[in-house]
Amino acid sequence: MSEKNREGKRTARERMLEQRAAEEAGSRRRKKLIVGGAVLAVIAAAVVTGVVVQNQRSKPETPTAAPAGTIGDKNLVIPVGASNAPSVLTVYEDPRCPACGIFEREFSATIDQLEDAGKIYTNAHVVSFIDRAVPGKGSKNGANALACAQDAGHFRDFHDVLYRNQPDETNDAFGDKAVLLNLAKQVGGLDTPEFQACVNDNKYGGWVSAVQQDFDKSSYKSTPTVLLNGQPIYPKNGNEEITPANLVKWVDAANQGKQLGTAGSNGQSPAPTAVASEANNPSPSAG
């Protein structure tokens, strides 16, 4: 065998090895591309599916059904008192929010009196976001029950009863519909089969979500948010701390020289004559 021949054989073998290496590298590259493509396809498919599915699952911002007598362009607001009263008190409250409970126990008698005197027209926004931060369904179930009470014409009375019996924030008693129905017995005429069905079937669940989504989009970030004629007054109005006496003073000042609205309790129990703050009776039981 000549030198030349041997050299030619070696180069042939080297060429073959090189070719094989190149093929392997190409195959690895192809595999990598396929795997990478598959990974990106899985991610894209998941995201697209997620957006479509969640879009379908989400409740509309304009509710399909709203409790009787609600106001606003999407019927998200529960009005209390005479609509011709000269001042509007706007209140955003969550049934589970402890600060709302404290506020209500201190102020509900005064607010009810101002309503009955035709001095304020209350616009209640029943929000339900505590359930997001503290596990449970008490905000949503409580808000639905309040919507049901509005349907039955007993919103204010049931609202006052709920806040008087508010459990601790971490206790989800209002998540139990039996507790809500039991508390409704304290309001004359509310404990009807229609009300029970409304609470048990979560009839206004979509409305409750729409009210919360409206709050989400608002500039208000906590509850209670209390506005007098659009001006925030909780916890302070300017430099003045809110108290029942100050609230009356501010309302009277705003109403000065204006015609008061129709007096009367609009079908609710008349406001108490005293304004002493009420005690809390926490952790109601279902029994």
Added chain:
Amino acid sequence: MAGPAVQSGGSAPAPQRVPVWSEWVGTAVRLGLAVVWGWAGLAKIADPAEAAQAVRAYEILPEGLVKPIGYGLPFLELALALLLVIGLGVRLVAGVSALLLLAFIAGIASAWARGISIDCGCFGGGGHVDASQTEYLQEILRDTGFLLLAGFLLWRPRTRLSADGWLAS
């Protein structure tokens, strides 16, 4: 330079020589990160409005992007979890994970710097909280820990019991 001659020269990259124990550590890291993404994704799915609000509360994205991100993000997280569990395309998935975690950390830091009071909504929840209840430092440290997991997989993507391993063999 004294030392052993390089054995397999040539243009083809030499296969990574990674100790076996490291591949098992990689498996644990991969499954750990999968649990993180799976948990984070599932916690954000139940209430679409809540997920959207968690995004909106950062006050970074325009309103038109709030819902697509709020709705799509949990599914992105679940897809990453799934891919990590089966171990497919680990380096790419780790890269996407790292980018996502960096975005989260930047978002939390931005909220902190601007003085707004939110829960990060990392594992459900989210939205505005009382100023006394913000936990920005803990949230950033936690996400940094997750970022280290993703970084390990970027560095050593080959792990035991993975689809990548079976495809290569």
